[in-house]
Amino acid sequence: MPAHASPDAGQSEDPAGLLTRRRFLTYVVAAPVLTVAASSVITPGKAYAVVPSPPQPENILDLGDVMVAATKQVEDLLVLEVTPDNRVVFRVPRAEVGQGITTALAMVVADEIDARLTDVEVPLEEARQDLGTAQSTGGSSSVRALWDPVRSIAAEARARLVTAAAERWDLPARSLSTRDTAVWAPDGRSATYGSLTEAAAEVAVPAVSTDPKPSSEYRLIGKSTPRIDARSIVTGQARFALDVDVSGALPTVVIRPPTLKGTVESYDGSAALRMPGVMAVTELPSGVAVTAKTFDQALKARSAVDVTWGRGTVDGVSDAEIKERLAKAIPSSTLPALLDQRVVDATFDFAFVNHAPMEVGSAVADVQSGSAEVWLATKSPTGAQSAVAEAVELDVDQVTLHVVRGGGSFGRRIYHEPAVEAALVSQAIGKPVKLMWTRNDDMRHGRVRPRSHHKLRAVHAAGQVLSYEHRMSCVELDLGSGTGQALVDAGYVNPTVGSAFYTLSQSCPYHFGVVTESLNEVSYDMPTATWRSVYSGQARTAEEILVDEIAKALGTDAVVMRKKFLKTAEARAVLDKVATEGEWGRAMSSGTAQGVALHGEYRSIAACLVEIDCRGTKPRVTKAVMALDVGRQVNPSGLRAQAMGSLMDGISTVLLAGNHLDDGAFREGSFSDFQYARQADAPLECDVHLVGGTGKPGGVGELCVPAAAGAVANAYARATGKKPRTFPINF
Numbered sequence: 001m002p003a004h005a006s007p008d009a010g011q012s013e014d015p016a017g018l019l020t021r022r023r024f025l026t027y028v029v030a031a032p033v034l035t036v037a038a039s040s041v042i043t044p045g046k047a048y049a050v051v052p053s054p055p056q057p058e059n060i061l062d063l064g065d066v067m068v069a070a071t072k073q074v075e076d077l078l079v080l081e082v083t084p085d086n087r088v089v090f091r092v093p094r095a096e097v098g099q100g101i102t103t104a105l106a107m108v109v110a111d112e113i114d115a116r117l118t119d120v121e122v123p124l125e126e127a128r129q130d131l132g133t134a135q136s137t138g139g140s141s142s143v144r145a146l147w148d149p150v151r152s153i154a155a156e157a158r159a160r161l162v163t164a165a166a167e168r169w170d171l172p173a174r175s176l177s178t179r180d181t182a183v184w185a186p187d188g189r190s191a192t193y194g195s196l197t198e199a200a201a202e203v204a205v206p207a208v209s210t211d212p213k214p215s216s217e218y219r220l221i222g223k224s225t226p227r228i229d230a231r232s233i234v235t236g237q238a239r240f241a242l243d244v245d246v247s248g249a250l251p252t253v254v255i256r257p258p259t260l261k262g263t264v265e266s267y268d269g270s271a272a273l274r275m276p277g278v279m280a281v282t283e284l285p286s287g288v289a290v291t292a293k294t295f296d297q298a299l300k301a302r303s304a305v306d307v308t309w310g311r312g313t314v315d316g317v318s319d320a321e322i323k324e325r326l327a328k329a330i331p332s333s334t335l336p337a338l339l340d341q342r343v344v345d346a347t348f349d350f351a352f353v354n355h356a357p358m359e360v361g362s363a364v365a366d367v368q369s370g371s372a373e374v375w376l377a378t379k380s381p382t383g384a385q386s387a388v389a390e391a392v393e394l395d396v397d398q399v400t401l402h403v404v405r406g407g408g409s410f411g412r413r414i415y416h417e418p419a420v421e422a423a424l425v426s427q428a429i430g431k432p433v434k435l436m437w438t439r440n441d442d443m444r445h446g447r448v449r450p451r452s453h454h455k456l457r458a459v460h461a462a463g464q465v466l467s468y469e470h471r472m473s474c475v476e477l478d479l480g481s482g483t484g485q486a487l488v489d490a491g492y493v494n495p496t497v498g499s500a501f502y503t504l505s506q507s508c509p510y511h512f513g514v515v516t517e518s519l520n521e522v523s524y525d526m527p528t529a530t531w532r533s534v535y536s537g538q539a540r541t542a543e544e545i546l547v548d549e550i551a552k553a554l555g556t557d558a559v560v561m562r563k564k565f566l567k568t569a570e571a572r573a574v575l576d577k578v579a580t581e582g583e584w585g586r587a588m589s590s591g592t593a594q595g596v597a598l599h600g601e602y603r604s605i606a607a608c609l610v611e612i613d614c615r616g617t618k619p620r621v622t623k624a625v626m627a628l629d630v631g632r633q634v635n636p637s638g639l640r641a642q643a644m645g646s647l648m649d650g651i652s653t654v655l656l657a658g659n660h661l662d663d664g665a666f667r668e669g670s671f672s673d674f675q676y677a678r679q680a681d682a683p684l685e686c687d688v689h690l691v692g693g694t695g696k697p698g699g700v701g702e703l704c705v706p707a708a709a710g711a712v713a714n715a716y717a718r719a720t721g722k723k724p725r726t727f728p729i730n731f
Contacts, residue, residue, distance in 0.1 A: 085196030112154035127381035140699025212595030259312035351658030359407025447529030544710030595715025602699025650708025
């Protein structure tokens with residue numbers, strides 16, 4: 001493509017070079033590497049973070065925008081390098097937990113700098129306190145937060161490489177072009193970026209525009225691209241936390257209490273220490289750790305440790321008590337119906353749900369006198385770094401935290417208990433350790449989506465919905481770190497972080513007159529967490545079920561009714577797409593039915609239509625059609641994969657998967673009794689359609705869960721004639 005012309009573009013307004021973005025960005029010479037980073041012209045080489053200020057309410061539609069705003073505040077601290085071996089390296093300040101973020105960002109970098117995708121490397125950035133919450137992954141914010149900053153630094157690098165080539169060849173910079181990780185002259189000469197990187201690092205002012213490309217010049221963005229890490233994952237070359245090779249690191253597991261957050265009153269590890277390979281038995285705040293030469297030895301030795309346990313924080317508490325408290329926490333309606341008005345109301349209960357990522361919690365730690373080094377899959381690197389520092393009584397700058405890929409998250413890896421446990425054991429025994437949670441640990445002591453209760457009420461008359469109320473209560477959601485901390489740092493506490501989160505993330509997509517939405521949290525000291533879609537996975541599912549029941553009360557088709565009341569053309573477009581492609585309203589056999597729902601969040605909108613077969617003992621979703629408008633589509637195949645994964649989450653949480661709390665302990669202990677959807681539960685047909693595609697990217701990682709869950713619930717209601725009120729339905 002032609003290099004962008006207009007020398008000194010965007011700089012004439014500030015001759016002194018003190019205010020403009022072009023002058024603010026400088027380039028550090030780490031010869032012979034071109035490093036595109038931010039440093040102030042006032043003190044060369046020193047990076048300056050901008051103190052974030054709370055985004056204004058009118059500019060906020062969801063929580064992810066807080067994270068986007070945080071990233072924009074520190075975008076000048078992101079780093080891109082061009083190395084002599086012709087590699088373009090961008091250190092990703094986000095977590096890769098299977099969502100494909102590294103592939104999407106590699107595509108953005110390659111497209112903007114005009115490099116071959118195979119020449120781009122995207123390692124995960126280590127924990128950096130200067131990045132703060134901008135390094136957190138959540139709120140479906142990664143691509144949309146980094147879209148502008150990454151394109152900007154890649155465009156800056158490209159402009160300087162072109163300028164360096166022009167100076168070498170004594171040609172006008174605007175006559176040159178870039179492609180395939182090289183600069184090209186009109187006469188056919190070329191120079192690789194690697195051969196130009198040292199000279200480019202010396203360029204004071206680029207001779208061509210540093211503006212990002214127009215979308216008409218994209219080569220990769222918008223085209224389905226296989227994941228750049230797919231081969232390494234399927235061949236076992238990809239490195240997760242327990243694959244990290246730290247010399248002398250000893251396998252470690254933890255004996256955990258019988259009830260949530262139980263404490264160690266006393267223990268005797270002498271018998272375990274006499275067993276083969278056992279190296280140490282260490283008391284922790286969360287239990288007793290056993291360290292051995294192999295994980296097999298450590299696991300076998302756990303039963304030999306005699307532990308006397310103290311009470312947990314919710315001993316004696318079960319689901320029935322929590323359900324009762326949640327129901328009492330919601331006030332009665334304040335909007336009465338008049339004589340000529342009718343009411344549609346419903347109450348819903350959603351169970352606790354474990355994240356259950358395929359990779360259980362794990363971390364590697366090496367704590368020395370005066371320093372600590374930790375390897376962890378984390379969505380909150382700076383939070384994990386600070387927690388480790390506090391636990392082992394070091395300054396945060398004495399802790400190095402390496403971020404490694406994670407085998408799934410769904411919100412779980414915002415929290416970092418394995419890193420703290422590993423660091424404490426390493427400090428106690430004076431050796432590096434590899435600490436692993438078992439699946440049973442994860443199920444019974446890992447974090448869960450809070451149980452919730454919902455009261456919904458709609459008042460209608462003459463074919464119009466006059467008012468809509470949704471009052472939700474849930475077990476208090478732990479938002480003290482990671483995503484929640486972004487809200488705290490931004491100044492939103494109203495009156496709890498959870499209610500602020502709820503207010504920012506929830507928005508009724510329908511013109512339903514006077515809308516009232518509220519959240520009341522009930523406090524229990526137990527390990528809760530954000531779970532894919534956070535509150536929306538429950539709140540919007542309940543809402544979409546009620547919408548179907550409103551349509552029935554109005555004597556209107558469910559799709560027609562939604563289209564009448566939807567607020568945006570984008571929402572109607574995705575709904576039209578699934579209705580058309582899924583043949584909404586076609587004749588179905590008794591015991592089978594269609595269901596539809598939609599959800600908008602993260603600057604995106606999605607609709608889902610499913611078909612369900614309830615004629616057997618186990619309901620089965622047989623077909624799904626989904627439609628998404630997520631703005632600019634970076635990698636369509638990645639978007640489709642995210643939608644399909646969300647569909648399985650919706651099927652699971654509506655039909656199959658939940659966790660029972662019995663007397664202070666979770667009943668489920670493995671995938672044998674935590675009935676998450678398997679391959680046999682997947683639809684025989686699943687089509688994902690992408691519509692729209694202009695503007696900036698929206699979020700997609702959590703977008704489709706509420707739409708999928710609502711569609712499954714509505715299909716079940718139509719097929720059985722029942723009104724589902726408790727989820728999962730088989731609970």
